[in-house]
Amino acid sequence: MGKNTIGPTALVIFGVTGDLTVRKLFPALYEIFRLNPFPLQVIGFARRDWDEDFLRKVFYQSIEDHARTKPLDQMALESMGENLHYVRSSFSDIDGYHKLKELIASLKVKNCLFYLATPPDAYPTIIEHVGQLELAHPTEGWTRIVIEKPYGRDLASALELDRKVHQVFEESQVFRIDHYLGKETVQNILVFRFANGIFEPLWNRRYVDHVQITVAEEMGVENRAGYYEQAGVIRDMFQNHILQLLTLTAMEAPVAFNADAVRDEKLKVLRSLRPLHGQQALASTYRAQYGPGKLDGVRVPGYKDEPGVSPDSTTETYLAARLFVDNWRWANVPFYIRSGKRLPRQITEVAIQFKQVPLSLFGWRNLAGDAPNMLVLNIQPDEGITLTFGAKAPGPESIIKPVKMDFDYMEAFGVEPPEAYERLLLDCLIGDATLFNRSDEVAEAWEFTTGILQAWADEPLQNLPEYEAGTWGSAGMEEFLQRDGCRWRRL
Ligand code: BG6
Numbered sequence: 001m002g003k004n005t006i007g008p009t010a011l012v013i014f015g016v017t018g019d020l021t022v023r024k025l026f027p028a029l030y031e032i033f034r035l036n037p038f039p040l041q042v043i044g045f046a047r048r049d050w051d052e053d054f055l056r057k058v059f060y061q062s063i064e065d066h067a068r069t070k071p072l073d074q075m076a077l078e079s080m081g082e083n084l085h086y087v088r089s090s091f092s093d094i095d096g097y098h099k100l101k102e103l104i105a106s107l108k109v110k111n112c113l114f115y116l117a118t119p120p121d122a123y124p125t126i127i128e129h130v131g132q133l134e135l136a137h138p139t140e141g142w143t144r145i146v147i148e149k150p151y152g153r154d155l156a157s158a159l160e161l162d163r164k165v166h167q168v169f170e171e172s173q174v175f176r177i178d179h180y181l182g183k184e185t186v187q188n189i190l191v192f193r194f195a196n197g198i199f200e201p202l203w204n205r206r207y208v209d210h211v212q213i214t215v216a217e218e219m220g221v222e223n224r225a226g227y228y229e230q231a232g233v234i235r236d237m238f239q240n241h242i243l244q245l246l247t248l249t250a251m252e253a254p255v256a257f258n259a260d261a262v263r264d265e266k267l268k269v270l271r272s273l274r275p276l277h278g279q280q281a282l283a284s285t286y287r288a289q290y291g292p293g294k295l296d297g298v299r300v301p302g303y304k305d306e307p308g309v310s311p312d313s314t315t316e317t318y319l320a321a322r323l324f325v326d327n328w329r330w331a332n333v334p335f336y337i338r339s340g341k342r343l344p345r346q347i348t349e350v351a352i353q354f355k356q357v358p359l360s361l362f363g364w365r366n367l368a369g370d371a372p373n374m375l376v377l378n379i380q381p382d383e384g385i386t387l388t389f390g391a392k393a394p395g396p397e398s399i400i401k402p403v404k405m406d407f408d409y410m411e412a413f414g415v416e417p418p419e420a421y422e423r424l425l426l427d428c429l430i431g432d433a434t435l436f437n438r439s440d441e442v443a444e445a446w447e448f449t450t451g452i453l454q455a456w457a458d459e460p461l462q463n464l465p466e467y468e469a470g471t472w473g474s475a476g477m478e479e480f481l482q483r484d485g486c487r488w489r490r491l
Contacts, residue, residue, distance in 0.1 A: 005430075007038075007110045007141060008109040009429065010109040010111070010113070011113045011115060013045065014114065015116070017047075017050060021062070023066055024066075024419070025115070025117065025421065030067055030080065031418065033076055033079075033080055034076040037076065040080065041107045042083060042084050043084075045087045050086055052084060060081065087099050092129075100133075101135060104135070111138075112144075113429065114130060114135075114145040120150055120151075123147065127167075127168050130145075136169055142173075145165070145175065147176050149177065152442075153230070154446060154449075154453060162442070166439075175427075176436050176437040177437075179241075179420045179421065181420075181424070181435040183417070183420045185378065185383045186245065188377070188385075189245075190248060193253075194254075205332060208352055209356075211335045211351065211352055212350075212488065213242060213245050213249070214349050214491065215348045216338070216343040217339075217346050219341060220342045220469070229309060232315045232319070243445045246323070247269040247270060251266055251269050258434060259436075260438075262434050267438070267440055270448065273323060274326045276448070277451045277454070281451055281456070282455055282456075284322045286321070286477060287456075287464060288317070288477065289302075289304075290469045291468055292305065292468070293468040294469070295470040314460070314464050318467060319338070320337065321337050321452075322334050322336055343470075345491065348379035350377040352375040352377075353374050354373035354375070372388060372389050373388065373389055374388045375387050384407045385407045388403070423435070
């Protein structure tokens with residue numbers, strides 16, 4: 001379906017008063033609308049004592065502060081502003097849903113996109129009420145539901161949520177968001193691999209020594225301790241974003257680029273992950289927590305001193321893991337992942353370290369002694385791809401030094417990549433679920449992650465290692481890889 005064929009649509013944002021709407025949803029919606037105006041009504045649904053006028057103010061301010069493109073398109077803004085509505089209600093009050101139903105009917109829309117931007121404990125109630133008022137299956141047009149993460153907190157709760165969702169919605173109506181899949185450079189992993197003939201033959205255990213996936217953040221826990229204390233890196237980043245990066249890196253070519261074909265292949269990777277349980281899980285993971293330190297010259301508190309964090313918290317803010325994808329392509333190739341908060345810089349990348357040549361003929365000078373060929377997919381912030389290879393350094397001796405071939409997204413295309421939510425919201429509106437998680441994928445990712453969680457719970461750490469905020473961490477992080485004869489990339 002073409003972009004400009006979206007018919008009259010109501011977007012209902014449950015939890016519209018939250019941060020996500022202001023920072024991500026409104027700005028993304030504005031960019032979509034600006035490029036392809038369509039008959040759109042936005043309905044905010046939340047408990048706070050707001051009204052339509054206040055929501056309009058919040059909307060204008062959000063675009064002012066967060067729009068990706070400037071100058072602002074006043075016509076688009078006004079037209080969107082005129083079509084904003086607000087239903088004030090608690091999520092458990094059925095009257096609110098009656099009002100919502102009447103409002104939707106009065107707006108004469110055909111399609112309805114429900115967006116759950118609330119705390120996850122409200123999801124079941126909202127879904128149940130939407131079902132009760134028969135809002136999920138319209139007589140004309142389509143109805144879809146977008147569900148934000150966290151989608152459950154372990155396998156059992158994810159399956160339970162899924163059961164509730166499926167009582168009301170068909171799987172084809174459900175769009176489970178992982179915003180990493182909306183990032184252009186994440187999608188480019190597939191284009192790079194499957195639109196080019198030269199890399200794929202090397203993309204396997206014969207040529208790849210190991211893979212390193214890094215998702216490093218400068219940010220600390222901010223004001224999200226209530227959520228983060230119960231989550232840690234494993235639920236916040238690993239079960240979703242990191243496993244997604246891994247599946248895209250490791251998957252086979254899909255038979256077509258459509259939602260089911262792509263998701264079938266991702267699912268196979270998740271199913272091939274060597275399960276981690278008990279001692280194996282403990283030996284294959286490393287956890288730590290940030291202590292006080294300095295970032296950009298500014299003192300920052302340790303995790304335990306952040307507002308809302310328990311002084312004896314054992315929540316990990318850093319996680320490293322060694323994973324194996326047990327299939328023919330990847331047997332025995334380690335996938336090392338690491339992710340943490342309060343690291344020296346924000347960077348997300350997938351690095352493929354190719355094997356050393358079979359026989360070394362030249363003096364290879366590289367401080368780490370790593371094999372020369374590494375391909376780095378830079379997801380953010382410097383979006384691009386870098387291939388490192390050895391070249392002869394000038395001079396009479398045959399000394400080989402690493403040099404780089406670089407593709408820089410900005411330089412090549414002259415534009416910044418769009419925000420993930422722009423792509424994802426548009427895909428919900430046109431009904432393309434390729435970049436969303438299917439029910440079976442989520443369950444599989446949780447099944448794998450729950451093995452680790454269980455092992456951690458069975459044998460609680462006596463003390464969680466601490467790393468100084470603003471550094472690449474404790475000695476334990478290095479040792480974790482040194483044991484395998486590897487080292488983390490210096491970033
Ligand atoms: C979110 C996590 O899903 O992703 C946050 O809840 C994290 O803790 C964020 O900071 C990172 O996303 P991005 O797009 O900034 O890399």
